[in-house]
Amino acid sequence: MRKYLYLSIAALCAASLASCSSDDNNEPEGPATGQKSPVYVLNQGNFYNAIEGGLSVIDLENKTVANNVFKSANNRSLGDTPQCGVAYGSKIYVGTSQSNTIEIIDRASYLSYKQIRLSENPQNGTSPYSMVADKGYVFISMYDGYVARLDTLTMTIDKSVAVGANPDQIALHYDKIYVPVSEGMNYPNYGRTACIVNPQTMTVEKKFEVGLNPTQFISCGSHLFVLCKGNYSDVPSTLYEVKEGYDKDNKPVYTAEPICNATLAAAFNGSVAIVDEPFVEGAPKATYRTYDPETKTLSDWNINQPDYANAIYFDSLSGNLFIASYVMNGMYPSYDLPGYVNVYDTTGENLLYKADLDAAGPACIFSYKK
Numbered sequence: 487m488r489k490y491l492y493l494s495i496a497a498l499c500a501a502s503l504a505s506c507s508s509d510d511n512n513e514p515e516g517p518a519t520g521q522k523s524p525v526y527v528l529n530q531g532n533f534y535n536a537i538e539g540g541l542s543v544i545d546l547e548n549k550t551v552a553n554n555v556f557k558s559a560n561n562r563s564l565g566d567t568p569q570c571g572v573a574y575g576s577k578i579y580v581g582t583s584q585s586n587t588i589e590i591i592d593r594a595s596y597l598s599y600k601q602i603r604l605s606e607n608p609q610n611g612t613s614p615y616s617m618v619a620d621k622g623y624v625f626i627s628m629y630d631g632y633v634a635r636l637d638t639l640t641m642t643i644d645k646s647v648a649v650g651a652n653p654d655q656i657a658l659h660y661d662k663i664y665v666p667v668s669e670g671m672n673y674p675n676y677g678r679t680a681c682i683v684n685p686q687t688m689t690v691e692k693k694f695e696v697g698l699n700p701t702q703f704i705s706c707g708s709h710l711f712v713l714c715k716g717n718y719s720d721v722p723s724t725l726y727e728v729k730e731g732y733d734k735d736n737k738p739v740y741t742a743e744p745i746c747n748a749t750l751a752a753a754f755n756g757s758v759a760i761v762d763e764p765f766v767e768g769a770p771k772a773t774y775r776t777y778d779p780e781t782k783t784l785s786d787w788n789i790n791q792p793d794y795a796n797a798i799y800f801d802s803l804s805g806n807l808f809i810a811s812y813v814m815n816g817m818y819p820s821y822d823l824p825g826y827v828n829v830y831d832t833t834g835e836n837l838l839y840k841a842d843l844d845a846a847g848p849a850c851i852f853s854y855k856k
Contacts, residue, residue: 523803525853526578527551527810528571529845532821533584539568540845541580541596544827546804551827551841556580556589559596564589570626574619574855575638581614581626588614588626590641593854600641610634610646616655618663619855625663625685627653633665633683645688649681657703659710661685664728666700666712674717680740694740697726706753709779712742713751718765723749725760727779745777746784754800754807754834756780759787761795761809770794770819776834790837792828794819799851805832810849822846 524543531539540554541564556564565585572579577599578591588602604612611628618625624636633653634646650667657664662682669677676699682692697714698721704711710728726742733739750761754776763772772795774787792811799808807830812819827841827849843849 523854525799525801525804525806525808525851526571526573527808527827527841527843528568528580528850528852529825529843530567530569530847530849531845532847533567535822537822537846538563539847540564541568541571541578541591542841542843542845544808544829544841546806546829549829549839551843553844555596556591556598560598568850570614570616570850572617572619572624572852572855574624577638579617579619579624579636581617583613583615583629586612586614588636602636602641602643604628607643610643615653618656618658620658623685625656625658627656627665629653629670633663633688635685635688647683647688647690649683649690650679651677654700655702657705657710658685659703659705662691664703664705664710664712666696666703666714668699668701668715670699670701670715676715676717680712692738692740694742696728696742697724697744702751703728704751704753704758706758706779707756711745711751711758713748714742715749722747722764723762725751725758725777746775747773750795750798752798752800754798755832759798759800759807759834760784761798763795770817787834789830789835790828792826796825796848797851799853800834801853803853806830806838807832807834808851810843810851820846825849827851 527542529539531537541556542553544551565582567584569583570581578593580589586604590599611632613629614626615629616627626634632646634643637644649665652668652670654666654668665681667677667679680696681690696712699715701715702713712726715723725745725748729741731739747762748760752759758777760775774789776787793814794812795809797810809828812825824843829838
């Protein structure tokens with residue numbers, strides 16, 4: 487049971503940057519820095535208990551939340567286990583890992599433009615797990631072993647590349663896509679490798695070793711980090727910084743240096759926001775810290791903590807920090823009851839308000855990609 491809990495938590499999404507494309511794509515970009523654009527919260531629901539997920543929208547101007555906006559507009563659900571999403575140009579893209587679909591949604595009306603049924607073309611992968619977008623493409627890690635590229639004008643997947651078993655949350659860093667190859671379904675023999683994908687050619691350029699069970703890359707300015715979940719037992723979930731060096735032939739060599747124990751992490755105002763909340767029977771305890779990659783300093787984070795965090799996201803456009811949380815059911819976090827999102831100011835220490843959701847399960851939080 488604990489294995490599935492952690493696999494679910496490991497699959498959280500936070501929106502990142504990505505890729506390259508042609509110059510003839512005229513998709514509109516998002517709002518300018520400082521504008522109060524909406525923030526989206528995608529909840530997975532609970533597939534095993536037949537609890538539906540959904541898409542919520544937080545209005546930062548009015549401090550309100552609109553829940554289940556896709557179902558309200560389209561009179562149908564997003565499908566089983568909405569896993570990942572990204573808002574880019576005029577559209578929102580949502581992937582479901584159990585229904586094996588990608589929903590392309592108008593970001594103003596929330597009406598569906600198109601639903602891509604991935605099982606109809608399984609050679610590109612069928613189980614979307616994370617998304618990044620830039621310059622006319624959405625890149626999707628597929629948990630069955632691929633990274634796929636979706637053209638936002640044709641609304642079709644035009645290319646994919648095999649990367650290894652169970653790739654998780656990808657990130658763009660210096661125009662390359664970094665892919666954690668978790669092997670998360672190979673319990674207890676999780677993976678220790680990552681790969682670099684060229685977004686123009688959609689080829690794997692490099693593989694390198696990281697920590698046990700890598701699940702998320704995080705780009706923070708000129709620094710790159712990878713969160714590795716360990717084995718949920720004697721190997722703890724750990725945040726590593728990825729360092730690039732060169733061998734005697736002047737070829738790049740990558741190493742992963744441990745920073746600290748962490749179960750959640752996100753880029754945050756030039757630093758990394760870190761939550762360490764390993765599951766403990768009946769007594770969850772959390773440590774919140776920040777890490778400054780320039781000074782290599784770990785600092786305690788004096789934040790108004792939520793009940794049990796399951797996703798963290800910093801919106802650089804508005805300057806707000808968001809932490810999604812389960813509610814507690816006695817001494818345990820509930821995976822069946824609707825959760826909430828705490829909205830903080832740019833310091834991350836002052837809680838501005840709480841947005842109540844009407845869907846259960848871990849969340850993926852994202853805003854417009856500019």
